[in-house]
Amino acid sequence: MDHPENISANLFPPRAIDPELAEAGRRLFAQQARFVAGASEPAALPPDEMPEIAFAGRSNVGKSSLINALTGSRALARISNTPGRTRQINFFDLGGRLMLVDLPGYGYAEAAKSAIKNWTGLVQRYVQARAALRRVCLLLDSRHGIKEVDLPLMRLLDAWGVSYQIILTKTDRVGAGELARIVQKLSDELRTYVAAYPEVHLTSAVDRRGIPELREALANFALPAPRPR
Numbered sequence: 300m301d302h303p304e305n306i307s308a309n310l311f312p313p314r315a316i317d318p319e320l321a322e323a324g325r326r327l328f329a330q331q332a333r334f335v336a337g338a339s340e341p342a343a344l345p346p347d348e349m350p351e352i353a354f355a356g357r358s359n360v361g362k363s364s365l366i367n368a369l370t371g372s373r374a375l376a377r378i379s380n381t382p383g384r385t386r387q388i389n390f391f392d393l394g395g396r397l398m399l400v401d402l403p404g405y406g407y408a409e410a411a412k413s414a415i416k417n418w419t420g421l422v423q424r425y426v427q428a429r430a431a432l433r434r435v436c437l438l439l440d441s442r443h444g445i446k447e448v449d450l451p452l453m454r455l456l457d458a459w460g461v462s463y464q465i466i467l468t469k470t471d472r473v474g475a476g477e478l479a480r481i482v483q484k485l486s487d488e489l490r491t492y493v494a495a496y497p498e499v500h501l502t503s504a505v506d507r508r509g510i511p512e513l514r515e516a517l518a519n520f521a522l523p524a525p526r527p528r
């Protein structure tokens with residue numbers, strides 16, 4: 300489907316891009332992101348000093364790749380072919396204005412029971428108690444949409460009233476027709492999840508589809524830029 304130039308087809312439903320917000324997003328993410336901490340237990344979480352956006356989703360869905368694409372860095376968040384690679388909660392500071400949080404993936408079939416218990420405890424504790432958490436970006440593979448393994452987290456976020464945003468990843472792997480069908484179905488399903496934000500972002504870390512739109516959306520949560528002196 301063709302859209303006028305300022306309407307983004309990387310959002311569903313498609314929406315006009317605000318040039319000012321888009322520029323704010325571009326500037327925010329043009330800053331060098333800095334690794335702050337990796338926490339593998341609740342006691343190791345860094346102090347919550349600025350607004351946070353967490354990236355959650357099944358192992359291998361593309362969380363670390365998306366953080367790298369957003370921040371324009373190749374290796375800030377580690378990327379892996381081995382599912383279950385990111386095992387701790389990693390914090391990345393964007394110019395003291397916004398913290399990006401890479402959560403360990405879930406649903407890795409071969410994970411040990413103790414690792415699953417550890418993940419559940421750590422992530423539950425994080426989403427329930429983190430005052431700075433503004434939004435969870437819940438990543439879903441665009442070929443699959445919502446899977447059984449995503450439901451516990453969605454229910455947890457709904458129960459705790461933590462608002463979350465669906466981000467479809469790897470859209471470069473799906474044809475346009477199939478993608479449109481999946482997105483429509485997903486959008487209908489989302490109505491039953493109370494804390495899910497209705498807009499769906501379509502992204503690819505490979506061809507960078509949807510990255511400017513996501514930067515724009517996330518810039519809304521950032522602390523204001525310091526005034527130039």
Ligand SMILES: Nc1nc2c(ncn2[C@@H]2O[C@H](COP(=O)(O)OP(=O)(O)OP(=O)(O)O)[C@@H](O)[C@H]2O)c(=O)[nH]1
Pocket residue numbers: 356357358359360361362363364365377378379380381382383384385386403404405468469470471472502503504505506
């Ligand atoms: N084609 C395609 N591949 C992608 C994309 N994003 C990530 N990948 C690939 O998917 C695999 C997993 O990516 P990661 O970013 O490590 O996934 P993750 O969600 O951080 O995984 P865990 O840390 O294990 O939870 C890697 O082989 C990536 O290269 C994308 O947009 N398109």
Ligand SMILES: [Mg+2]
Pocket residue numbers: 362363364377378379384385401
């Ligand atoms: Mg990862």
